[in-house]
Amino acid sequence: MAVGLGMPGRLLPVDGLRLGVAPAGIRYRERNDLLIIAAEEGTCGAAVFTRNAFCAAPVQLARKHLAMFAPRYLLVNAGNANAGTGDAGMAAARETCHILAERAGCAPEAVLPFSTGVIGEPLPVEKFPEGIACALDDLRADGWLDAARTIMTTDTLPKACSRQTTISGRKVTLTGIAKGSGMIHPNMATLLVFVGTDAGLSQTLLDRALRKAVDGSFNSITVDGDTSTNDACILLATGKSGLLIEDETSQDYATFAGLLADLCRELAQAVVRDGEGATKFVTIEIDTAYSVEEARQVAFAVAHSPLVKTALFASDPNWGRILAAVGRSGLVDLDAGRVDLEINGVRIATAGGRDPGYTEAQGQEALAQADLLIRIALARGTAKTRVWTTDLSHEYVRINADYRS
Amino acid sequence: MAVGLGMPGRLLPVDGLRLGVAPAGIRYRERNDLLIIAAEEGTCGAAVFTRNAFCAAPVQLARKHLAMFAPRYLLVNAGNANAGTGDAGMAAARETCHILAERAGCAPEAVLPFSTGVIGEPLPVEKFPEGIACALDDLRADGWLDAARTIMTTDTLPKACSRQTTISGRKVTLTGIAKGSGMIHPNMATLLVFVGTDAGLSQTLLDRALRKAVDGSFNSITVDGDTSTNDACILLATGKSGLLIEDETSQDYATFAGLLADLCRELAQAVVRDGEGATKFVTIEIDTAYSVEEARQVAFAVAHSPLVKTALFASDPNWGRILAAVGRSGLVDLDAGRVDLEINGVRIATAGGRDPGYTEAQGQEALAQADLLIRIALARGTAKTRVWTTDLSHEYVRINADYRS
Known part of the structure; x- marks a missing residue:
């Protein structure tokens, strides 16, 4: 796969x-x-x-x-x-x-x-x-x-x-x-x-x-x-x-x-x-972070979230899950009201809420791609990072639950 | 479920x-x-x-x-x-x-x-x-x-x-x-x-x-x-x-x-x-930790590991995944050679390796239960903690991938 x-x-x-x-x-x-x-x-x-x-x-x-x-x-x-x-x-x-x-x-x-x-x-x-x-x-x-x-x-x-x-x-x-x-x-x-x-x-x-x-x-x-x-x-x-x-x-x-x-x-x-059960290749780009360390902290919180990963598997532009993962990533004094989110060039959230120009149809078209670029801007500084991950699919559970049998 | x-x-x-x-x-x-x-x-x-x-x-x-x-x-x-x-x-x-x-x-x-x-x-x-x-x-x-x-x-x-x-x-x-x-x-x-x-x-x-x-x-x-x-x-x-x-x-x-x-x-x-897709109720008990904080750190590393959770779903006594999760939990100077592991009273690992008396049949019998108690002793002190979690099942992926549709 x-x-x-x-x-x-x-x-x-x-x-x-x-x-x-x-x-x-x-x-x-x-x-x-x-x-x-x-x-x-x-x-x-x-x-x-x-x-x-x-x-x-x-x-x-x-x-x-x-x-x-x-x-x-x-x-x-x-x-x-x-x-x-x-x-x-x-x-x-x-x-x-x-x-x-x-x-x-x-x-x-x-x-x-x-x-x-x-x-x-x-x-x-x-x-x-x-x-x-x-x-x-x-x-x-x-x-x-x-x-x-x-x-x-x-x-x-x-x-x-x-x-x-x-x-x-x-x-x-x-x-x-x-x-x-x-x-x-x-x-x-x-x-x-x-x-x-x-x-x-x-x-x-x-x-x-x-x-x-x-x-x-x-x-x-x-x-x-x-x-x-x-x-x-x-x-x-x-x-x-x-x-x-x-x-x-x-x-x-x-x-x-x-x-x-x-x-x-x-x-x-x-x-x-070639990740187990992968159906998506996902680049998570964090920018305008205060430091590279905090950018990585946010990127991995999103990359590890089973809720984000299952939504990506479903090609569902469920942006609430992405913002929630950013919110729980543990940054001190994160101002949620300044965070922007973009997927494959489609602006989804601006200043912590749904972008006025965003439509669900745009989100669905973006998420339908196999290669996804999720860009999150924190508005806290100039540092940036990229990490790469996959979605979480039925196949992942099957591979790992059946592995030794 | x-x-x-x-x-x-x-x-x-x-x-x-x-x-x-x-x-x-x-x-x-x-x-x-x-x-x-x-x-x-x-x-x-x-x-x-x-x-x-x-x-x-x-x-x-x-x-x-x-x-x-x-x-x-x-x-x-x-x-x-x-x-x-x-x-x-x-x-x-x-x-x-x-x-x-x-x-x-x-x-x-x-x-x-x-x-x-x-x-x-x-x-x-x-x-x-x-x-x-x-x-x-x-x-x-x-x-x-x-x-x-x-x-x-x-x-x-x-x-x-x-x-x-x-x-x-x-x-x-x-x-x-x-x-x-x-x-x-x-x-x-x-x-x-x-x-x-x-x-x-x-x-x-x-x-x-x-x-x-x-x-x-x-x-x-x-x-x-x-x-x-x-x-x-x-x-x-x-x-x-x-x-x-x-x-x-x-x-x-x-x-x-x-x-x-x-x-x-x-x-x-x-x-x-009542967790989404849960087929197991899992208590993770960490004892002989240096502090409650580190006990929680280890417990949550195990509780969040998708590999541990899929093995539990499969009722597979895949103890290597549990020890690997303990090993990557981030404790400073953890001596892996002193860690013991027990599931529902069955001693599986002693001093970081397979217990001499352990058999795969014992492990399979223990893992077949719906309620599991995973006990991990770190041999670093006297602190202990318990956390509770579930397995990771096909149903979890189904619920979370299908949610908005």
Whole structure:
């Protein structure tokens, strides 16, 4: 039921990175479920992980390894999250890193493990030796699309994209893949994102560029407000393009960071468009807020409201529900009498009440679209933000109520 | 679809209060939709109103009137919320108070207006003169059940109860009514609660007792996290029992406040049991928290999680979703490895992982019940709390997506 999402466009190889996949039989039959991304020596890594206190063993281990070593291999499995598995789960995650490190001839700490799938079931470590051998044999520079397919769980389409530009005379490439039906179902979902580039950046700038890109993309989407135990977003920079960026105030950094942010936004929106049961792709834009923080607070109050989401599913221009969500978002001293609301260019509410020129027919025409832009002006300042979400459909309840049966 | 909720038991008259209803035709046909509660002179009132910034005209006016005058009449209509109606809505609310005040011979400020129903439509003031005359003619001490029926919108059952006890030799009665399918749909719902007692209390103690009772009842329930523009809870104390409570440290106050809290809890739970599309009545108990605030933070994170709610609807003991909701609730330094989880007495998780003795069959048996008690121990302190909620069903989506059509 993906909303306006097709197969990925052409994916560009990233010099210094190779990808291999294998059908390890961890949970699925007759499909690839194990991915290895191999990075040449000298590659730098940056990562953003879930803030969920119940974070999975592989998340804990990947964070630890990344702090100790430059990453050489990412090891990803679909079908089992290795979460809620206690000490045995940590031992299993360690063991998989050792298996790969031994075959590849690197330190175990140079391997970063990632898992997505069912919570609370033991990871079948015995499936890994053969799977890893097979995926290593498969390593190739053009493996991005297969990689995107391999990490899918309830995703209906692979999600991947590339960007290329010239920075200071060097051709620079970024390619990324993502999986997740909306960072929404901790049982068998998880948002995983792997982005590679042949640009070189200092560790500080790599971290900074990734964090900023994630704030404006994966941290600005929601399907249902639930955050997985396994979410992770990794950026690998090989430096093979010959470009090295070390100055935060340089035009090179601005260009690279902008490109990365743009790529992450496309991947994040693809995750929302493939959200569980989604029939609408909804952009919520808050402007004239006092601060970006309060703009986000209002945007997420609207994005998480089941009443707003069910009205959007019904294509019902039920503006009272949107204003009520703004009203309960917790802003101090919000003057409801100054709030304006517009959907797909149709002015619905002005100064907190129905706009004099608004007709129900206009609202129905606007809401009939699959892509909706809800603009809310707070008249409190100059800050603005955008977040992306979906509606709440019968299909969402069906998917999540029937999931384990 | 109310979960374990029947018709109210016997409702006791409250000396000093009379209730009258009428079919004013504000929106509904062939049913009563206008309620007047008349209080004898000397009655004190206390109230708690919605914190939604988009609060309706009647809420603003009732708050203002209560601050100026002792209340003599509550004027309640169902079918139109008079919210999102701007200056005309305020003028309409004022006009209805004037009509009643003129007929009843009191100051307009002694009338408190309340409305529930559709947002954004003009209140048909022209229906009020005849409706008010008719409801005044109907005033009687035993009108509580009819009153509870009159204020219903999408409620499937009237909600009302009584308490009686002897305090310092005086027989004291409390009777209350409530409407709302879960303080959940700002379009045509709203939580309205009217409680009367023949006890007498100082204004300070009346306010305090009501606020405390609301915290442990109506502020501890949620169906979907949305708060109406029109929510209000009013307590009228006539003093006719001869009991006057003025000392907060007295046993009399403790007894009265306990009885009021108990009555409000029963009404609040009835609202949840009649929640839209509810098939489960769920008590979430958090204990060994560091503070009541953090206990509530965790409880509401679980109660609002669509993934938890859809799993409960499916009677699926999907404990990973519950722990994931605890993990993302935002507690600082939560040690996930110390959290325990129990449902209806079945220990499911111990120290953050599956309990060694737990079997899926036990979990399925527990989840098959319509009344569920989810206990989560955080091992961080001695504070505890309880909140009440429902599951998220197909019926919820149907009701809220189809509402205006």
